[in-house]
Amino acid sequence: MKLRLSVTTTNSALLAKVEEISGENLSKCYHCGKCSAGCPSLTNMDCLPNQVIRAVQLGDEKVLESETIWLCASCFTCAVRCPRGVDLSKIMEALRLLTLRKDVNHIEVKELTQEELDELPPIALVSNFRKMTS
Amino acid sequence: MEKKPKTKMISVFVMGKEHKVPQGLTIMKAMEHAGYRFLRGAGCRAGFCGACGTVYRLKGDYKLHFDLACQTAAEDGMALTQLPFVPANKATYHVRLIKKEGNPILKYYPEVARCVSCNTCTKACPQELEVMDYVQAALKNDIEKAATLSFDCIQCGMCALRCPAEIVQYHVGQLVRRVHGKFVNKSKQLNKRVNEVNKGKFDTDINELMTLKHAKIKDKYSDRDIEALH
Amino acid sequence: MNLAYYPGCTLKNQGLGFETSALAAAQALDIEMKELDRWNCCGTVFSLADEDLMHYLAPMRNFVRVQEEGFDKVVTLCSMCYNTMKRTEQIVKDDPEKLKTINEFMYREEDYRGEVKLFHLLELFRDEIGYEEIKKRVIRPLRGLKVAPYYGCMLTRPKEIGIDDWEEPRIMEDLLSAIDAEVVKDPLRGECCGAYHTVNAKELVTERTRMIVSSAKKRGADCIMLSCPLCEFNLDLRQRDTAKEYTDFVGIPVVYFTQLLALALGLTEDVCRFDLHYIDPYPVLVEKNIIEEGEEVHGKKA
The missing domain is CATH 1.20.1050.140 (Glutathione S-transferase Yfyf (Class Pi); Chain A, domain 2)
Incomplete structure (x- = not known):
């Protein structure tokens, strides 16, 4: 990701919105990478979890299109390990909500097959729809 | 000569336009008094068919009310509109093929899993049903409870219009009752009646109707027995 | 209580x-x-x-x-x-x-x-009843059964609400010791199973299942024990999908902590409803002499 640093990018509307929704202070993060090192979803991600924080710090809206924010399963491993007390799971949620709140789904319920619906327990559907549908 | 007591007139606002109507009328009659003619959105006029859903607010009150136009008295200052139809997602299923295993409701209406228990559906129900409770019962596969709680639903659809999770509660309730009838409480009367139909008990009557002239059918309809209304 | x-x-x-x-x-x-x-x-x-x-x-x-x-x-x-x-x-x-x-x-x-x-x-068992008391009530010790406890995410994280230490929990290990089962300590016991991605990214969960189950098996576990129905679904039924992808994959059963406890307290197997599991825990329980061979379980014989 190529980024241009300036006062306007570091005071972006994206940063303000993410901090508002998540209640987290992103400037506390000093990019030690502990969150990325322990993330169980890392191998499938297109950017590192701490890079997500960096992108938001710099107001880069491309982060909203990254797979990473949707691959985060809110397992809170990063949250318990962060030496700065930043809850990255809340930041990930805020980024997902920026899409979902525009009434845009990340998954389509109607695309689930009858066979899948036959075996998936309610706990899977409820949690998935909460995280992935608007 | 005795003076007729004057009927008090009240103001109702239909889609924003003020109309003066006599006090004591139902919303439906008040609207007809004001010149509206119901081509759709009125059926039995007796609180059973669910065709005349109406949403209104009362003067100085933030609350949104949902009722049937044929059952609710118009009040002074009422601002209202008819909601006679609700676009709804209706699952296609064959009751014969529904399996008992798993959760049949989630299979045909997976969006039930989106319920947030906000209870908005219950607040919108003119029948005063515990709508959220029956949706939740369906989610936990308690077919018996869901069927009982939704039994008096008249399918007006107000719940589905208000639901933030976009669930179509009244169709879910219908599926629940069908599953209930199939697996939980098989209806003896239904089997009896199906047998009668199959044996031709009603063939003569049906055949007679099928061959009637249009005008005769109209006469039959207007002369039909209607339960007295109070 | x-x-x-x-x-x-x-x-x-x-x-x-x-x-x-x-x-x-x-x-x-x-x-x-x-x-x-x-x-x-x-x-x-x-x-x-x-x-x-x-x-x-x-x-x-x-x-x-x-x-x-x-x-x-x-x-x-x-x-x-x-x-x-x-x-x-x-x-x-x-x-x-x-x-x-x-x-x-x-x-x-x-x-x-x-x-x-x-x-x-689990908190009630540990704090209110006490594992010492549970130990006294054991009728059928699970001696010889090697169990890998699996915590997943939701029991121990975040720290404010965790029922035990988020990196080194022992609440399930201690329960297993109380019922005389052998604890298999698995480093992946707190690793996320992929959770709700099982709906829209099955392959991700299938891979996670392969890792977690193989890790427990490699350390000699006869079964995995857990407390979450979503983890159970993922680690149990998704083994079917893992096996499709990796032909040499051999799975192990996944059970709830209450099922093992019920057995240890001498309750009959019908309370466990093992028939609802994808991988039947019954054969391994028979092999380890926890359940007697031929003992009737939900209508079928071992």
Whole structure:
């Protein structure tokens, strides 16, 4: 990701919105990478979890299109390990909500097959729809 | 000569336009008094068919009310509109093929899993049903409870219009009752009646109707027995 | 001990054996768990957005139900229900403004006073009954059975609500020791199973299942023990999909902690509903002489 640093990018509307929704202070993060090192979803991600924080710090809206924010399963491993007390799971949620709140789904319920619906327990559907549908 | 007591007139606002109507009328009659003619959105006029859903607010009150136009008295200052139809997602299923295993409701209406228990559906129900409770019962596969709680639903659809999770509660309730009838409480009367139909008990009557002239059918309809209304 | 019981949706569906074994085991330990007359889905995932009060309604409404029935304690078995409801319990304590707003929104209910305390069943066993006491009640020691406890995410994280240390938990290990089973310590016991990605990214969960199950198996585990119906679904049924992808993959059964406890307390296997599991735990239990061969289990013989 190529980024241009300036006062306007570091005071972006994206940063303000993410901090508002998540209640987290992103400037506390000093990019030690502990969150990325322990993330169980890392191998499938297109950017590192701490890079997500960096992108938001710099107001880069491309982060909203990254797979990473949707691959985060809110397992809170990063949250318990962060030496700065930043809850990255809340930041990930805020980024997902920026899409979902525009009434845009990340998954389509109607695309689930009858066979899948036959075996998936309610706990899977409820949690998935909460995280992935608007 | 005795003076007729004057009927008090009240103001109702239909889609924003003020109309003066006599006090004591139902919303439906008040609207007809004001010149509206119901081509759709009125059926039995007796609180059973669910065709005349109406949403209104009362003067100085933030609350949104949902009722049937044929059952609710118009009040002074009422601002209202008819909601006679609700676009709804209706699952296609064959009751014969529904399996008992798993959760049949989630299979045909997976969006039930989106319920947030906000209870908005219950607040919108003119029948005063515990709508959220029956949706939740369906989610936990308690077919018996869901069927009982939704039994008096008249399918007006107000719940589905208000639901933030976009669930179509009244169709879910219908599926629940069908599953209930199939697996939980098989209806003896239904089997009896199906047998009668199959044996031709009603063939003569049906055949007679099928061959009637249009005008005769109209006469039959207007002369039909209607339960007295109070 | 008498307290309210909140089951959660999946315990009434695919996770039925979790409930039946838990209720039977609790009864054997003189814990009376009264299922709430009215309850709704907890929402399964706690809303991580600070201003999103809508998603606190479901767990909060359940606390109102507990209060209505005159209880101040409620116990749950499912890790996700525990997590969602426990975090909501915290919110109420930390943020009276939020409680006020939610109470006003739920004006049809009595006001929630914020006094209900939620427990996970494992906490009751450890803190209220005590593992020493459980040890005394064991009728059928699970000697020789090697069990890998699996915590997943929701029991121990985040730290404010975890029922044990988030990096080095031992609540399940200690339970296993009390019932005389052999603990297999697996470094992946706290690794996420992929959770709800099982709906839209099955391959991701299949891979995670391969890693977690293989790790436990490599360390000699006969079965994996857990407390979450979503982890159970992923680690058990998804082994089917793992096996399709990796032909040399050999799985092991996945059981709930209540099922092993029920067996140890001498209860019959029918309370475990092993028939609902994809990989049948029955053969390994017979092999390890926990269950006698030929003993009738849900209508079929071993």
